[in-house]
Amino acid sequence: MSSDALTLAPAPRSEAAEQVRAEVREFLAAELAAGSFSTHVDTWLSGVDPDFSRKLGERGWLGMTWPKEYGGHERTAMERYAVTEELLAAGAPVAAHWIADRQSGPNLLRYGTEKQRQEILPRIAAGECFFVIGMSEPDSGSDLASIRTKASRDANGDWLVTGAKVWTSNAHHSHYGIVLVRTSPADPANRHAGLSQLLVDLSLPGIAINPIRILDGGHHFNEVVFDDVVVPGDMLLGEEGAGWHQVTAELAFERSGPERFLSTYPLLAEFGRRAASTGDAAQLAALGRLSARLLALRQLSLRIAAALDRGELPNIAAALVKDVGTTFEADVVDEVRRVVDVPASLDSPDPLGRALAEAQLHAPGYTLRGGTNEILRGIVARGLGLR
Amino acid sequence: MSDQDLVVETVRDILAGHEPLLLDAEQQWDAGLWTALAEAGLTGVGIAEEAGGSGGELADAVAIVRTLAAGAGAVPVAEQLLVAAPAVVAADLDLPAPEEPLTFAVADAVTAEPSDDGDGPGRWTLSGTATDVPWAGVARHVAVLAAAPAGIEGSVLALVDATGLTTTRAVNLAGEPRGSLVLDGVPASGALLRPEQAAHLRARYALARSVQLAAALEQVLAWTVQYAGERQQFGRPLAKFQAIQMELAEMAGEVTAVTAIVDAAVQGLERGSPELPLLAAAAKVRAGAAVEVVARLAHQVHGAIGFTQEYRLHHLTRRCWSWRDEAGNEATWSRFLGAGVLADGPDGLWGTLTRLG
Numbered sequence: 001m002s003s004d005a006l007t008l009a010p011a012p013r014s015e016a017a018e019q020v021r022a023e024v025r026e027f028l029a030a031e032l033a034a035g036s037f038s039t040h041v042d043t044w045l046s047g048v049d050p051d052f053s054r055k056l057g058e059r060g061w062l063g064m065t066w067p068k069e070y071g072g073h074e075r076t077a078m079e080r081y082a083v084t085e086e087l088l089a090a091g092a093p094v095a096a097h098w099i100a101d102r103q104s105g106p107n108l109l110r111y112g113t114e115k116q117r118q119e120i121l122p123r124i125a126a127g128e129c130f131f132v133i134g135m136s137e138p139d140s141g142s143d144l145a146s147i148r149t150k151a152s153r154d155a156n157g158d159w160l161v162t163g164a165k166v167w168t169s170n171a172h173h174s175h176y177g178i179v180l181v182r183t184s185p186a187d188p189a190n191r192h193a194g195l196s197q198l199l200v201d202l203s204l205p206g207i208a209i210n211p212i213r214i215l216d217g218g219h220h221f222n223e224v225v226f227d228d229v230v231v232p233g234d235m236l237l238g239e240e241g242a243g244w245h246q247v248t249a250e251l252a253f254e255r256s257g258p259e260r261f262l263s264t265y266p267l268l269a270e271f272g273r274r275a276a277s278t279g280d281a282a283q284l285a286a287l288g289r290l291s292a293r294l295l296a297l298r299q300l301s302l303r304i305a306a307a308l309d310r311g312e313l314p315n316i317a318a319a320l321v322k323d324v325g326t327t328f329e330a331d332v333v334d335e336v337r338r339v340v341d342v343p344a345s346l347d348s349p350d351p352l353g354r355a356l357a358e359a360q361l362h363a364p365g366y367t368l369r370g371g372t373n374e375i376l377r378g379i380v381a382r383g384l385g386l387r
Numbered sequence: 388m389s390d391q392d393l394v395v396e397t398v399r400d401i402l403a404g405h406e407p408l409l410l411d412a413e414q415q416w417d418a419g420l421w422t423a424l425a426e427a428g429l430t431g432v433g434i435a436e437e438a439g440g441s442g443g444e445l446a447d448a449v450a451i452v453r454t455l456a457a458g459a460g461a462v463p464v465a466e467q468l469l470v471a472a473p474a475v476v477a478a479d480l481d482l483p484a485p486e487e488p489l490t491f492a493v494a495d496a497v498t499a500e501p502s503d504d505g506d507g508p509g510r511w512t513l514s515g516t517a518t519d520v521p522w523a524g525v526a527r528h529v530a531v532l533a534a535a536p537a538g539i540e541g542s543v544l545a546l547v548d549a550t551g552l553t554t555t556r557a558v559n560l561a562g563e564p565r566g567s568l569v570l571d572g573v574p575a576s577g578a579l580l581r582p583e584q585a586a587h588l589r590a591r592y593a594l595a596r597s598v599q600l601a602a603a604l605e606q607v608l609a610w611t612v613q614y615a616g617e618r619q620q621f622g623r624p625l626a627k628f629q630a631i632q633m634e635l636a637e638m639a640g641e642v643t644a645v646t647a648i649v650d651a652a653v654q655g656l657e658r659g660s661p662e663l664p665l666l667a668a669a670a671k672v673r674a675g676a677a678v679e680v681v682a683r684l685a686h687q688v689h690g691a692i693g694f695t696q697e698y699r700l701h702h703l704t705r706r707c708w709s710w711r712d713e714a715g716n717e718a719t720w721s722r723f724l725g726a727g728v729l730a731d732g733p734d735g736l737w738g739t740l741t742r743l744g
Binding site: 006285 | 612615616626627629631632633635636637639640641644645646647648654666668669672673676717718721722724725726727728729732733734736737740741743744
């Protein structure tokens with residue numbers, strides 16, 4: 001098999017990462033004790049708290065790997081990994097800044113103009129500027145190249161944008177979107193050509209942000225409609241026509257982090273407390289099975305962080321880890337249910353019942369967002385040399 | 388080329404002359420393969436020269452075991468290099484010559500009583516029957532982990548010369564010998580192990596099987612990818628069908644996860660981590676779970692030819708089905724791991740998981 005694309009070298013142990021991990025852990029314990037947040041499942045989608053994001057920014061835990069001249073902290077991906085992992089495990093409210101810190105910032109760093117970087121990156125690193133992903137559309141999900149949102153230059157050199165983006169998480173709390181648009185007509189011979197990315201200020205006239213509620217009634221998703229929105233000409237991100245290439249690079253960041261196996265960790269933690277109190281053999285065995293899977297996923301995710309530190313962009317390995325990891329996230333619910341008889345309800349007096357409810361109602365999303373597992377397996381199949 | 392690559396190359400060269408055997412009562416192991424490995428000094432790798440081994444690192448021994456597992460070599464190398472020989476050396480017992488196969492048995496039903504047979508200290512008399520002994524009837528020596536005398540904490544590691552012992556033949560799903568040894572009043576040199584030392588040794592055994600599983604699963608995936616690329620149906624290779632691609636990608640996910648956790652557990656062993664039992668448990672549980680998916684899909688993709696003795700696939704899938712049962716299966720190790728990750732209390736799960744690596 002052509003396994004090089006799939007296998008990554010084991011991650012070296014990082015003392016610096018363990019040190020910052022301890023600092024984050026201490027901070028989170030203090031915040032929890034002070035009641036500044038409460039633990040929930042899947043908080044990187046649903047836990048919006050700009051104050052909390054600002055606190056992280058003040059401590060230097062956003063934009064960690066970026067150059068200092070842009071407000072970053074020039075730390076390693078391994079250190080950033082430890083910080084994000086601790087935040088997720090605690091179920092902390094990190095959704096406000098999550099996209100900006102994870103992928104929009106790195107995207108700007110790679111492709112942005114000097115002006116764009118100077119203006120925006122320090123604000124992201126401070127926890128004061130939030131982003132949405134503008135990829136999917138009502139008629140374009142997995143087939144991203146089929147998007148129809150259009151941008152054309154007007155006489156002033158500005159962009160005139162028309163179309164709609166969906167599943168834009170937390171657009172109603174965000175300042176900017178990186179929007180994938182068609183800048184030249186679709187070419188059936190080269191479907192990936194003619195796409196570009198625009199940096200769009202979401203407060204511009206002509207933008208409507210309409211809520212789309214998910215299964216638990218929560219408002220995270222939106223439809224963002226662009227009705228002849230005038231986007232300044234200097235807000236093109238990267239190269240005109242290179243949108244597909246840029247979006248692929250962005251997806252490597254989107255797919256590779258610990259949020260792809262830790263979304264339901266707060267449920268696992270609650271289940272661990274239950275197993276500890278009952279000592280039930282079946283529950284301990286289920287906890288052992290889930291722990292074995294999680295430990296393997298951590299190793300894989302750490303390897304990706306180490307690869308990022310080596311300057312690699314491991315697209316295929318990231319797709320594989322996301323496939324295995326998000327399957328695990330949903331399986332946590334099923335495994336726990338098999339060994340505890342606690343009805344899932346958001347109103348449950350039992351914290352395990354509430355965690356089960358949150359995890360179950362969010363479960364359909366785990367294996368869809370950031371590329372469906374079917375799409376990911378297609379990428380892995382390419383890595384295996386099958387296509 | 389690193390030393391380790393060189394070792395792997397040497398094992399591969401030797402394996403090339405030894406097709407996997409169909410094991411049966413007449414042919415219980417690959418004696419020729421063993422002799423070739425022993426003559427090349429490979430059956431003492433990872434054991435210090437002053438202890439009677441051929442030197443080298445644990446990583447070299449692991450590489451040898453992996454290569455032999457992927458090649459379905461019917462020899463007790465995993466038992467000798469990764470479990471029995473290191474345990475014998477650690478217990479200050481005299482290591483038999485590495486050219487003579489040495490295996491390992493967890494024998495909770497065998498009791499060791501101290502004896503004074505005039506042969507000096509560290510002499511024990513064993514009684515009971517050791518079951519599920521890998522390579523029983525083949526291995527010249529057995530490192531037996533027996534129960535300590537009543538009232539004494541821990542276990543006894545005893546080195547038994549198997550010559551002349553009554554052996555009941557039994558085999559695992561791949562035909563590898565897993566018989567019983569009747570140890571009625573058998574004298575042996577041995578050492579008392581503290582409970583944590585015995586736990587460490589059981590973990591080593593589980594890790595040895597996990598290393599073999601990881602290598603075998605990788606090879607099964609590689610064979611399946613290759614077969615899917617060659618086998619034509621409906622005018623194109625199986626590999627071009629999306630349904631098959633999904634299956635192969637799922638297999639790849641499982642295999643990659645197993646490799647990652649097994650590597651982490653091996654690193655734990657290398658650095659002498661006190662957490663080795665939990666790491667080995669995680670490796671064994673994860674590898675065992677992966678066998679379900681990988682072996683099932685490998686056979687599904689191979690179709691009927693993979694269901695025959697004439698085709699190579701069974702050499703590894705049957706071993707995988709057995710190795711996941713041996714040295715403790717997922718039921719045993721998942722309970723152990725579940726209890727272990729809670730050792731720091733109900734709120735200590737995350738701290739323990741991240742400490743494990």
